[in-house]
Every structure is written in structure tokens, then in C-alpha cells.
Amino acid sequence: MPATIRDVARASGVHISTVSRTFSAPHLVNPETRNRVLASAESLGYRPNRAARALITGRTHNIGLIIADIANPFFPPLIKAAESQARQRDYHIFIADTNEDPATEEDLVHALAKQVDGVLLCSPRMSNSLIEQLSREVPLVVINRQVTGLPAVVMDVGQGARLAIEHLTGLGHRDLALLAGPRGSWTSREIRRSATAAARAAEATLTVLGPNPPTEDGGLGMAEQVRRTGATAVLTYNDLMAIGLMEGLDSLGLRVPLDISVVGIDDIALSRLTRPKLTTVATPTAAAGRTAVDMLLQHDGAASARTGRGRSGSTDDRRTTAQVTLQTELVIRDSTGVGPAAPLRRSGPAAPAEPGPHSHPDPGHAAAATPDVVAS
Amino acid sequence: MPATIRDVARASGVHISTVSRTFSAPHLVNPETRNRVLASAESLGYRPNRAARALITGRTHNIGLIIADIANPFFPPLIKAAESQARQRDYHIFIADTNEDPATEEDLVHALAKQVDGVLLCSPRMSNSLIEQLSREVPLVVINRQVTGLPAVVMDVGQGARLAIEHLTGLGHRDLALLAGPRGSWTSREIRRSATAAARAAEATLTVLGPNPPTEDGGLGMAEQVRRTGATAVLTYNDLMAIGLMEGLDSLGLRVPLDISVVGIDDIALSRLTRPKLTTVATPTAAAGRTAVDMLLQHDGAASARTGRGRSGSTDDRRTTAQVTLQTELVIRDSTGVGPAAPLRRSGPAAPAEPGPHSHPDPGHAAAATPDVVAS
DNA sequence: CGAGGGACTGCAAAGGTTTGCAGCAGAAGT
DNA sequence: ACTTCTGCTGCAAACCTTTGCAGTCCCTCG
Numbered sequence A, B: 001m002p003a004t005i006r007d008v009a010r011a012s013g014v015h016i017s018t019v020s021r022t023f024s025a026p027h028l029v030n031p032e033t034r035n036r037v038l039a040s041a042e043s044l045g046y047r048p049n050r051a052a053r054a055l056i057t058g059r060t061h062n063i064g065l066i067i068a069d070i071a072n073p074f075f076p077p078l079i080k081a082a083e084s085q086a087r088q089r090d091y092h093i094f095i096a097d098t099n100e101d102p103a104t105e106e107d108l109v110h111a112l113a114k115q116v117d118g119v120l121l122c123s124p125r126m127s128n129s130l131i132e133q134l135s136r137e138v139p140l141v142v143i144n145r146q147v148t149g150l151p152a153v154v155m156d157v158g159q160g161a162r163l164a165i166e167h168l169t170g171l172g173h174r175d176l177a178l179l180a181g182p183r184g185s186w187t188s189r190e191i192r193r194s195a196t197a198a199a200r201a202a203e204a205t206l207t208v209l210g211p212n213p214p215t216e217d218g219g220l221g222m223a224e225q226v227r228r229t230g231a232t233a234v235l236t237y238n239d240l241m242a243i244g245l246m247e248g249l250d251s252l253g254l255r256v257p258l259d260i261s262v263v264g265i266d267d268i269a270l271s272r273l274t275r276p277k278l279t280t281v282a283t284p285t286a287a288a289g290r291t292a293v294d295m296l297l298q299h300d301g302a303a304s305a306r307t308g309r310g311r312s313g314s315t316d317d318r319r320t321t322a323q324v325t326l327q328t329e330l331v332i333r334d335s336t337g338v339g340p341a342a343p344l345r346r347s348g349p350a351a352p353a354e355p356g357p358h359s360h361p362d363p364g365h366a367a368a369a370t371p372d373v374v375a376s
Numbered sequence C: 001c002g003a004g005g006g007a008c009t010g011c012a013a014a015g016g017t018t019t020g021c022a023g024c025a026g027a028a029g030t
Numbered sequence D: 001a002c003t004t005c006t007g008c009t010g011c012a013a014a015c016c017t018t019t020g021c022a023g024t025c026c027c028t029c030g
Helices: A003-011 A016-024 A033-046 A050-057 A075-088 A100-114 A128-133 A159-170 A185-201 A216-220 A223-230 A238-251 A285-299 B005-012 B016-024 B031-044 B052-056 B076-087 B102-113 B128-134 B157-170 B188-203 B216-220 B223-229 B237-253 B285-300 B363-369
Strands: A062-067 A092-097 A119-122 A140-145 A151-154 A175-179 A205-209 A231-237 A259-265 A279-282 A323-326 A330-331 B062-067 B092-097 B118-122 B138-143 B152-155 B175-179 B205-209 B235-236 B261-266 B281-283 B322-326 B329-331 B373-375
Touching: A003 A016, A003 A033, A016 A033, A050 B052, A062 A075, A062 A100, A075 A119, A075 A285, A075 B076, A075 B092, A092 A100, A092 B076, A100 A119, A100 A128, A128 A140, A151 A159, A151 A185, A159 A175, A159 A185, A159 A231, A159 A279, A159 A330, A159 B157, A175 A185, A175 A223, A175 A238, A175 B138, A185 A205, A205 A223, A216 A231, A216 A238, A231 A238, A238 A259, A259 B152, A279 B235, A285 A323, A285 B363, B005 B016, B005 B031, B016 B031, B031 B092, B062 B076, B062 B102, B062 B363, B076 B118, B076 B285, B092 B102, B092 B285, B102 B118, B102 B128, B102 B281, B118 B285, B128 B138, B138 B285, B152 B157, B152 B188, B152 B285, B157 B175, B157 B188, B157 B235, B157 B261, B157 B281, B157 B329, B175 B188, B175 B223, B175 B237, B188 B205, B205 B223, B235 B237, B235 B329, B237 B261, B285 B322
Parallel strands: A062 A092, A062 A119, A119 A140, A140 A151, A151 A323, A175 A205, A175 A231, A231 A259, A259 A279, B062 B092, B062 B118, B118 B138, B138 B152, B152 B322, B175 B205, B175 B235, B235 B261, B261 B281
Antiparallel strands: A092 B092, A279 A330, B281 B329, B322 B373
């Protein structure tokens, strides 16, 4: 039913190869002929069949995007940016949701491999070694994870977590808690590492709770445990958990930020809308989506050259497997306030280097629940 | 590099057609042979090339999903459900974001047409006639819009709007406002029509403001105008606008629900998290996504027979272009309170069973809106 | 005037798979 | 023993493009 290249050739009285060239290499065909072909194509409503083209060129002009959970508001801006960027380069996006399940992740890479020129692996939960293995099957760009030898774009959550902890200790909090993210999350590991170090440097205690599902419920359910730690300030793996936690704390009668401060990570749109408004670490998700697409396409050799933000990593031999790190920043809103350790000292936050009761910031001791994440 | 059907054939000592049949029609090949082929395929990591298959079968096993704005929290649950449902049927999803732009919508349908077996058009902004025209190019299922002759799944927002208005007038509000949605939105028209009728029936005034962008800012920016109408209760096109509106009202010194009541539509996850929690009309978005996929696939003839929710319409000749209507329901939370017209009647908000304004709890009557499913 | 070259265009193979048809062996029926 | 199935497998065309190669025509240069 749909017009093929042959119909156009017949209608315009040329060979199919001329039609083909009219579209894929216009400069090779006589302007007059070209116009005739174009006219026929137009009137027949002809559009090249990308599947057939893919068969012979080997390039599908499609990109796969594998996401842990589309419904998590962290991702849509990233998806949107990636889709837009891809389309600008005449690529289309396959999307797939893994429900945070590593096995599904693997299946999806396989399933998509033959249909796309590359896959964007977004916040993967599977092991690094598996990722490396899969990357031999199809070009991969990893988002929110570093795996050696593979192009990646990560947000500098380590720095973000440090800023958050410093913000908190600066406000006088000495007993902190961290709500970790899901098992297998590189980001969660980063946050934990950096937060622990920052807390130690400020001589504050940090109790790590988790792993937890990175959802509102994941935060809500931990309210009781958070209270039990006696922490006066909490950093969470993401905003969703922070918001859930605030709910939970609220129903426990604890007021934010009066009784306890809460800091999230991501700065999703929602965090501006809660009461109190959430103090959080802003991550450039849209930029990450764009950058990842560009990295994939440039590696792919097909796309334009310019990459954009972030200085690229070390230039290998040929395969310049860049790892881009995007900066984060602390956005202070209303969910954080002065801690109990600095009662009437002054109005402002600071109250820094107090010797304090020399608490052990030992994470091993803190992790009552279970160790957060095991290195893979 | 990747193994082809020919490699497998060679490795297992059979003809490629046998390999093909092993995968697409296993019952036609001797179990012994089949196992041998399967083994070779496994060890070679062979996966059928879907592009090549599509070329000959004409079925890509892909579905296009065109969305007005991925970042609008209304859509992700729908996307997620659609993707999951599709994958279960061995289909993959192309996603595309139109940025609420009708022209982009059309382009995307064209661009996707050759790559998919059908397109889900989600909350389209273009004209009905254009949609009909496009439907001749590729099978279409429309979501959140009714266009004659095309399969569609819509949420019964008309009924939802009526319930919302009745809720408001039941609380004693007599001066109402409606924040309409974007131009071209079928849903917005439906809401307006139904809300107007309901207000008239309750002898209340309803001021319609709009069209507006369906975003938080769209609501926020209208706060001043809403106040100027003197309305004591507002229904908005969606939750996002309601939330923005509450922000705006707040900064105007108006308190929700004491000074003014607000009702949203959609019941996005966010609406449970605002303060006050938002009263809203819940729309079954996930079900809509699943249903739409099923309708497309069943029409497509490829998918399994069972359709799921909503009994299908009368079987026309062949093309049973069903239009499924999904029920909505009012979720009363904290953003609505008694109106000025019913000052000290009682303390509680709802003023429920009260014979009052003649509320029909009759479900049969409630469904009077439209029968669940209409066959066209 | 002849050779060389440039600008187009046509030819045909190739890419990986599906599928109608034909072939083959062995079993069952008469 | 001869036919008729049945169950399985091979053959080759077809799907729609792209692309290296070769051919044609005409123009330019020597």
C-alpha cells in the first residue's frame, strides 16, 4: 500500500537508484531530474523505508534508552532532553522501563541491540562486568555510573552530598542520617562515600540507613527508623525519598525543619512544591540526556562533532571513551534549619568547628540495617 | 559481526529456512533438529534481525507513542503502563515528545509511520480532520480524544468535572471558576462543557478562564485573575495547574481551602504531597495506556485475543473501531472546604449524605454520562 | 578532429529474513 | 507391492534500499 522507491522511479521515469540518490546524495543527481523525482515522491507520499535502509547500511538511526523507572520524576526531564536531542540529529528513541530490575535490564539490552545503533543505559542496577560484556554487543553510553572503558556521563553527586553535609553541619547539626538508595546504584555508593567523608571531616556522626527503594514510600517507611537514630538532619538518596520521609516525620509529630532537617538530591520539579520547600542538590538531568545522546552519536561517527559541556576524558588511542562529569549544586530552601547544637549562639547558621562529643563517624557501626552496597 | 541466520544454519548443518522456522514456527520442525539449531543459536548468540523480518512480514513489532509533554507528570504512568503492556506482547515502544506543538505532532506521525505497526496519539493538539487523514497512513489509536471512526480511549472527565462541581456546590459555593487547558485539547472542551452544565444545574455561576498552558506556571500566573472573578472555588484542567494556582493564591494571601477551594484533575502522585493535599478527579492513566496498546494490537491482528478492561463494543462488520471510556472518580482531600454560602452550618467539610442538593447516589444514573464503551 | 574528462544515470548485488512450493523418506492403508 | 499420506526439509523469490561499477553523452582541451 505505501509507496516504495520503485513507484517513485516509475512515476518519474528514472531508475530506482536515481531516486535513492535523490534522497541520500542529492548532489549526485541533475537538479532537473531531482526536482522531477521530488515531485513524484511528494505526490505519492513516498517516505524511505528505514528498515530496508538499515538492512543495508547497518545504521538504524535509532537509539535505545533504558530507564530504571519512568514514573520516577527524576527521569522524564532526562528522557525529554534525550529525545529532543536525538530527533534533532534525525534519530528516534526506543524507550524501555526496567522496574529497577537488573535482569530486565539485561534482557532489554539484548532485545534492543539489533534495532538500534546504540543504547543509553540510565542509572543501571546491574553489575559493571555485565555492562562491559553487553557493550560488546552494542555501543553503550552509561548515565549515572562509571564503568571503565565505557563512555559515561555522571552527575557529581559526591560533591553535592559533601555540600549538603557541610550545609547541615554548618547549621550546627552533629547527628546526621543518610537514607541510602537502591542496591546496585553507583550514585548511592558515591553519595555514601562522600557524605561519610564530609561528616567525618566535620566531626559529626552519620548513620547510614538502607538500601531502600528510591521512592516516596521508601522514604516514608523509614521515618520511624530515622527518629530512632536521634539524628537532627537527614540526607536522602533522592528527592522522592525526602518527600516521603517528610510525610512520615510529619505523621510522627516531628516538624521539618524545626525538629529535623531534610535534604534531598535531584531537585525535581516537585521539590519546589512541597511544604516546606525542599532543600536539595540540583542535578543537571536534561544536560545529562543531551550529552549522553551526543556521546553516543559521535562515537557512532554519524553525528556532528561538537559535544558540548564538560571536558572530555583522556584521549585513548582511537576510541576516545570520554567520561563526562556534570556539576551539581546545593539549592537551599525551607526544609533545613539550625540544629540543636547551636541553640542561641547566634542567629545565623555557621556554628562550625565545635570540638563536640567526639562521636565516631564510623559507618560500619552506623549501618544498623545492612551494608548499603557491595562493590561489584 | 553479529551472528546471522546463515551462521546458525551452517553451524547446525541445516538450511536457513529451517533455522527460521525453528524460531517462527517451531512446530514445523523436528524436535531433534530444533534442539540442534537452538543450541547453535545459543552458542553463537544469534538473535533474529527484526529489521529484516519487518521488511518481509510488514510487521515491525514496534509501536509509536506520541506525547504532548513527557515532563508533565500525568504522562509517565501512562507511558510506563503502555511500555510494559507492549513488551509483554513482544512489542517495543518508540517515544516522542511534541512539546504541545501540533505541527511537531504531524511530523512525528509521518516520521514514525514507516517504523511502527501503529501509533498511540496521546492527548493530541491537532485537528480531528488531520488525525483522520494521518490514520490512513498508519493505524492510530487516540488517547484523550474522540474522533469518529478511530479507535480511542478516553477518560470520562465530563463525569469527573460534574462530580467536582457538585462537590463544590454541595459545600455551598455559588461562584465558581474554571481554569481551562490548552487550545486544541478535547479534554479541556469536555471539562468545560460538563462543568458549565453542572454549574447551571446547581444554579451557580461559572467563570471560564483560558486557554492556558497545562503547567504549574499556567496555574500560578492565573491566581490574580481568579481572585478578580470573586470565585470561592476553582476547578482546574489538571493537577499541575491546580498546584501552581495554590502557590499563586498563597502568595496573594488567600488561604486554601479557607478562603478559596481548589480542585484539580488527574490525581497525579504529586497531588497527595502538596499542602493542603489536593482534592482532585482521579483518571485511570495506567489503564488507559494498557488499553490503548491492546486496542492497537488487537486491531493489528497480531496480538493475543483477550483485551482486558472495558467490554468491547458491538462487533461492526469487521473493523470494530471501539471507543473505550474509562471511569473517573472524585478524590476528596484537603484543598476544598465549605463555601461562604453555607457559613456555620456544620463543622466538617463534606456535608455528605445530607438530602441537600439532590445528590443521586444511583450508579445507574451516574453512568448516564455515556455508556462505558461505544461501538462506532 | 581526437582524446580525455566530467556529469549523470543505469545495472545488479547485497543485506537478513520469511514463506509458498516442491522434494524426499518412511509409514500407513489397500 | 503400489499408492497416498504425513512429517520434515530445502529451494528460491521477495521485501526495499544502498552503492560500487560501468556506461552514455557532451564538453573542453590540445
